[in-house]
């Protein structure tokens with residue numbers, strides 16, 4: 001099956017999944033505004049109600065829904081995974097991104113899509129001069145990419161966060177050493 005360039009991808013539960021050929025390759029690319037409905041449908045399934053009140057989401061309030069670092073993975077006409085990044089400032093430092101959400105459609109979980117989307121997006125972030133990626137997530141999943149705990153007391157979030165889930169990855173060695181302060185979304 002081929003995808004028309006003018007047809008936005010759909011989140012797969014709205015599709016005839018059987019129609020997505022097993023031979024269709026999964027392709028990772030930069031997200032566009034046309035992807036937004038499918039991304040939001042994927043988030044609704046992967047994250048339950050209440051997710052929008054989390055501190056990490058509050059950082060993103062007022063920021064555009066997509067940044068140049070957001071990526072999606074499509075398989076044929078189906079959008080099967082998405083990763084969002086928001087540009088942030090930490091105590092005045094502006095070359096940082098907040099990662100999240102990362103979501104993979106359940107039917108496609110544990111097949112390496114999350115890992116590939118993460119790796120592709122980190123390469124892109126590095127190549128565009130970003131020096132730091134921050135996230136609130138599951139340490140065992142992100143540790144394999146080099147994410148490390150930030151530790152308590154360094155960062156101020158706009159709401160409560162579990163300090164054990166606050167992780168960072170330096171894309172430029174040593175860039176986090178002197179960083180501390182309030183996290184705010186930046187355009």
Ligand SMILES: CC(C)(COP(=O)(O)OP(=O)(O)OC[C@H]1O[C@@H](n2cnc3c(N)ncnc32)[C@H](O)[C@@H]1OP(=O)(O)O)[C@@H](O)C(=O)NCCC(=O)NCCS
Pocket residue numbers: 046047101102103104105108109110111112113114115116136137138140141
């Ligand atoms: C978490 C998620 C993004 C992983 O993506 P994926 O494509 O299913 O996973 P991958 O194929 O990249 O990696 C699979 C490996 O990660 C592990 N893994 C999956 N989710 C994990 C989690 N939440 N914590 C720790 N390890 C996890 C699997 O056990 C597997 O381990 P193995 O390689 O040792 O067998 C995906 O399952 C998802 O969208 N979950 C629901 C939403 C969510 O929780 N998002 C993360 C927000 S922090």
